[in-house]
Amino acid sequence: MSETPIADGTTQRPERPERLSRRPRRLGRYVLPTYSWLVIAYLVFPIAVMVAYSFNRVTFGLQLVSFAWNGFTLQWYRQWSNVPGLTSAFWLTVRLALVSTIISTILGTLLAIALVRYRRRKFRGKGTIEQILFLNIAAPEIVIGASLLGLFVTFNLARGFLTLVLAHVAFSIAYVTVTVRARLAGFDRSLEEAAYDLGANPLSTFRRVTLPLIMPGVLAGALMALALSIDDFVTSNFVSGSSVPFPVWVYGASRVGTPPQVFVFGTVIFMVGIAFALLSLGISRKKS
């Protein structure tokens, strides 16, 4: 950029490479990295505590998490399913997350395609939809949960698995759409037009050309929806009724005493999530 050719054809001055990384001396080299690793340690610290206490022995009385360290045990991993309410809450969360992820990923992806493809002139109401998506993400979760409770009470809909699915899809769609839309921005339309030129109909064009190309974005959106659904407490607490998902059960139990199995589930979910994240990181690095 700074190589402005002048009359004799030489460049005005030589490029100075990597100025930004050369300039900062102590700050960039020592202070900031140390600080950043300290912040990361702070973020990891409670997780380390959770993992450690999933291995803590309980010496007397009720089988609840105690703060004193009583020695290492694998008891809670062996007896992971010994707390009936916790196990059924966990499986409910798994079912709920799968169903709501599938629905919200399909609906969100279709909406994202519509938003990326069509300008306002061809797509009346596009601006309104974008504003609704934004409002959905920005609104405090307690407002969303409370308003859904109001809806279900008004229409006398019994609270249970159905209301949970309705609610989880309602708060996931916007996140899926935003994620997929961001990945779709650089989509090359000419590839689809080539498929049309070669005689493919819209359906097979979508299935054989469009879908494989947008798949990374769709997967990212699906992971987002999955994570949101597994972790949701506030909305679920309003609309769950008698079928209690994992976070709601854990919250209720913690007011009396937390069984160590909660930390076992927490540790396993954490390990699976981190494995997925590092795997996708490895894949994206290999591709680039």
Add this chain to the structure above:
Amino acid sequence: MDQPLPPDHPGSVKGQRRFAAFRQGLAPYLLSLPAGLWLLLLFIVPLLIMLSITLKTCNPASGACVMTWSWGEFPRVVSLYHAQFVTSLIFAGAATVIDLVISFPIAYWIAFYGGRKKNFFLIMLLVPFFVSFIIRTLVWEFILSDNGIVLHFLKHNHLVPAGFHVLGTGFAVIAGLAYNYLPFTALPIYVALERIDRQVVNAAYDLYANRRVTFMRVIMPLAVPGIFAAFLLTFIPAFGDYVNQEILGGTSNTMIGTVIQNLFLIDSDYAGGASLSVVLLAISLLGIWLYARLLGSRTIEEYL
């Protein structure tokens, strides 16, 4: 291509026109219909119902509500619960400021010096999200408890008096909020810093600005939209949060989220709960409106 194409073949002129008409005409509406309907029926309609509930008068015993078009619910709940609004404002505000101070340097470091490890560090920033929100907060309850790791160590070494406690105070709530919402602050700031054109920074150096001046007059102004987005994305959820307060704050220092939840789920006072929710939503929208006025309506969506 000597043979004439059948008229319904997609490659033919007629077929192409048909697909073009299909793609450009109905397609956007068909594609957005399912998601749009879902959002209409399960997001917009519930908000409207909530608005209508605020104008109803409810019988606390039976929970039955009658439309009376009375606006009296708003002044009633605001005067009843203004203390909880103030508490929420202070707790969420303090947590947001702490998060901004903590996350700016690390976001700066990752954006400017992350090199090839950027994605790894971003995952490390997001690491709390791999543990359930409730479990995270429960673990903080353990850590901050009177005989927990931190206080036990401090008391053992006589650094704090034996009667000192954190759990059940506002400080514990602020600490929990700050921890739980830190990634919401760090990511938008990172995005804003990452986007700064390095040539602009280099230009400042070429014009003999020193590092401090470059930082204050080039990098900071360009990071402002990200910092403001980070503020909103942290403050709005923290303001409505009640989990941290209920787990870490004990019975005192009630936040507005706790009040809303109790009004709905325990007291069945739907009119009161709905009115508080509407006020909460209005405060959030006010923040977003201010952002849009000051920095342009398109920019905040880039940080979601």
